[in-house]
Amino acid sequence: MATLSACPSPPWPNPNPDSNPNPNFLGDQSQTLDLDSIMPRQSILPQHKGVDDDSNSQGDTTSQELPAPKPMLPSLLQLSFNQDQACFAAATDNGFRIYNCDPFRELFRREFDGANGTTCGIGHVEMLFRCNILALVGGGSNPQYPPKKMMIWDDHQGRCIGELSFRAAVRGVRLRRDRIIVILEQKIFLYNFADLKLLHQIETVANPKGLCAISHLADSLVLACPGLHKGQIRVEHYALKRTKFISAHDSRIACFALTLDGQLVATASTKGTLVRIFDTVNGTLLQEVCGIFNF
Known part of the structure; x- marks a missing residue:
């Protein structure tokens, strides 16, 4: 049985990109949303600190600063293509990333910070074509969200705008413009996208x-x-x-x-x-x- 959290007014964004005048945050440059203002583009690997030339020129020329240890890449937890196969999303133990397929390039990423310098993981991310609405499920050793919840993330606002809670861990999510499908280990739930009304459930x-x-x-x-x-x-x-x-x-x-x-x-x-x-x-x-x- 799922429970729906209260959503802010208006209760739900229009999930149909064709009828939304500004739906895309992954599309062409004519859109109004500026990704760089939401998330400054960063290198996948942080820059290593090099040797300070000024200090070395005045000190012992034989001494060298040891290179910084190589940072660890995030662990990949799940991959999923969007509905037209033009993009794919990668869920990692520190957030999620969106990639364009042709030409291949990273479009953007979201990283979630936890307490004491830790990061929080996303176990499943599902795109809705190229619009700003995604479905997220927490995962990894330090989940960003409980694995028994499916979160609706609005990347235009940079926050979750709704959630569905279940009695068992969510194993997968599928999105259409008019439906949300949530998969548990032995049940599947079909919801109306506009109001999250439960339409059907299937035992598997x-x-x-x-x-x-x-x-x-x-x-x-x-x-x-x-x-x-x-x-x-x-x-x-x-x-x-x-x-x-x-x-x-x-x-x-x-x-x-x-x-x-x-x-x-x-x-x-x-x-x-x-x-x-x-x-x-x-x-x-x-x-x-x-x-x-x-x-």
């Missing part, structure tokens, strides 16, 4: 990786998730009000992906020898690719 087999896929066309919503049995995929066609169970593999499901319209699903098992493509409406096996895959 044990799903520690938070496997779930959704379509992204505006006129159809298709959700794929593990079924209640090993190797089974459950597909929800919400526009058709139809549920389809597909016995995809004999072994446990390792990963799967939907097409943008949700009409096809590609699946792979932990055995790692086959990728199968199914029609999601009738469950027909359309193609099978043999090989050795490491999932």
Whole structure:
């Protein structure tokens, strides 16, 4: 069961970038939001202090300052692409970073400081296309947020504007312009984006990786998730009000992906020898690719 925190007025930003006059903070230079004013661009690695030339010229010329120890890079906890595959987000043990795919470059980062010089981690970050709304879940040894909460982060304001709390750890999040999907180990919750109203909940087999896929066309919503049995995929066609169970593999499901319209699903098992493509409406096996895959 999830609980919703109170949000400031107005209760919720418009999640649809197409209808928001200034939605993008990752887009072109015509936007009004100045990223540099929100987060000064910093090097990934802090600069080492070099030898002070003035002090060395006046002191013992044979002495040298030892080089500073190499700083530790943050640990990567999770990666996820945005809905059109143009960007991806990296969750780390000190925050999150957003990268552009082509050309590849870091767009910006958020780092969260804890007490006594520590940093706080994000275990999962999910983008909504290129707009300012992201979903965050705390993670790592020092989580920024409780792992049983899903936070809605508005990067325009630089703060969380809402949250959903659960009785178990959140394993994953998926976003559409009109829906939020939160994945627990054995349940999936579907919410309306505008008011966070719970629309549907689904029971699944044990799903520690938070496997779930959704379509992204505006006129159809298709959700794929593990079924209640090993190797089974459950597909929800919400526009058709139809549920389809597909016995995809004999072994446990390792990963799967939907097409943008949700009409096809590609699946792979932990055995790692086959990728199968199914029609999601009738469950027909359309193609099978043999090989050795490491999932």
